[in-house]
Amino acid sequence: MQPAFTVDDATLLETDLTTCHLLVLVGRGALSYVVFDPAAGGKFLALKSYNFQPQKLAVADLEMIEQVFDADKLLFTAFRSVLLAFDTANSTLVPEKHYSPQLKKEYMHMAYPEKLQEVVLADILPPPLSVVNIYSADKDLLGFLRKEFSTDRVVHAHSALLQAYPYDFDFRNSEGIAYVAVQRNRFTLTIYSGGKLVNQQEQPYQTGLDVVYHLVNTLRLLSLDEQKVKVKLGGALTSDSLVYQELYKFIPRLEWVQRLPEFQYISKMQEIPGYYFHNLYALALCV
Template identity: 80%
Template sequence: MQPAFAVDDASLLETDLTTCHLLVLVGQGTFSYVVFDPAGGKFLALKSYNFQPQKLAVADLEMIERVFDADKLLFTAFKSVLLAFDASVSTLVPENQYSPQLKKDFLHMVYPEKLQEAVLADVLPPPMSLVNVYAVDKDLLGFLRKEFSTDRVVHAHSALLQAYPYDFDFRNHDGVAYIMAQRNRFTITIYAAGKLLNQQELPYQSGLDIVYHLVNAVRVLGLDEQKVKVKLGGPLAKDSDIYQELHKFVPHLEWVQRLPEFQYIGKMQEMPGYYFHNLYALALCV
């Protein structure tokens, strides 16, 4: 199996990888990772694999097993490995109302219980005072924990919530909506004056679907879609259907940029910064 994206340079061979972190992001039909050197705050390598998402999680697991067979870098003795899941089943709970014993109850108030699910929770750092409760496939989680010998697990949305405050427009009083588009689904996170108002993941088939959900969410929150800034991220072409449709209806549309406090090798800087924003954001969870 060949990666859809593979980026590194000579610095990877010159670095003691036992001092680096491996940040892994697993989504529906995707398996991506970056090698992060905390001493220099620098990303040294990135790979991303795409495959057709399956209805049965066991089929996704088989594809990821094929990635392991093909990519020997994954067996390097890194300082630590962080597993992140871009799972659609998640909900945010105020920390002062959260109880670990009730995490399944919080999740299943919103989503039906599934077979073979493992329910996890991320306590988000101050000042958010939130807990992200989510479910992942138990077999997939067990496989990755065993292969990487790690118990460090987060949800992709938890990383995004830590990344967005670094954006210059985060405290925009008219509101800012961040859209992270993936294959057939997207995450929308809306703030006004630095206050989190909404985060949800929704399916889509066309760019117009995203426009509809965006405008509806903004109006429900009492914001004006003609004034809200929209920041778009994901593996998208600049002339993609999503960008074109949003551009028709949203006056203030921009691409999400790389997190400014980190360093990136030259080949990463040649790629659009919005491509792997959710993957780079995992460095904030180390």
């Protein structure tokens, strides 16, 4: 299996990887990772992204991920630590003051039906967020990745995004701001008003108009004006994509989300639009 994206340079060979973190993002029909070196001023040294046809059964996705492991020997390097992030699961946010670890399954199943072979996990996000992200993952997939990487460090992709967005210069936009992180056939919408989180949800889509509909409808339900709210778009998209074109028709303040400014990136990464892997880079905030 060949990666869809490979980005690295000679510095990777010159670096002691035992001082680096491997940040792995598992999505529907995708596995991506970056090598992150905190000793080099917080620098990303390498990135790979694999795509395959999403499967209805998690066991089929697991078979594809096993093929990635067979093909990519860098994954077996002795890194300082490995962080696993899931973007494959249902998730729900609960205010930390109302959260009880013993009730995380109950919180989860109030929002989503129980699945076979699921394990329910929770990320307690640091202040000032004061929320807990509760999510489920496939038990076999989680077990395989934990065993292969010898790690118990697990987060949800949305937890990383929630920690990344406040670094954006427009985060406290007076008219509100909406971040749209687009993946294959789905997107995550995160909305802030006055710097406070008011909504995060994941929605499926088939056309660009689906994204517009969900975005505009959610903004109006929150009493925000889509003509004034700033919308920042991230994902493996281009200005020619149908999602961008439809949003451009209806959203006057549409921009691309940018790379996190507090980190460093090798020159080849800077040649790729920063919004392509914003959710992957954000995992460095969870190390």
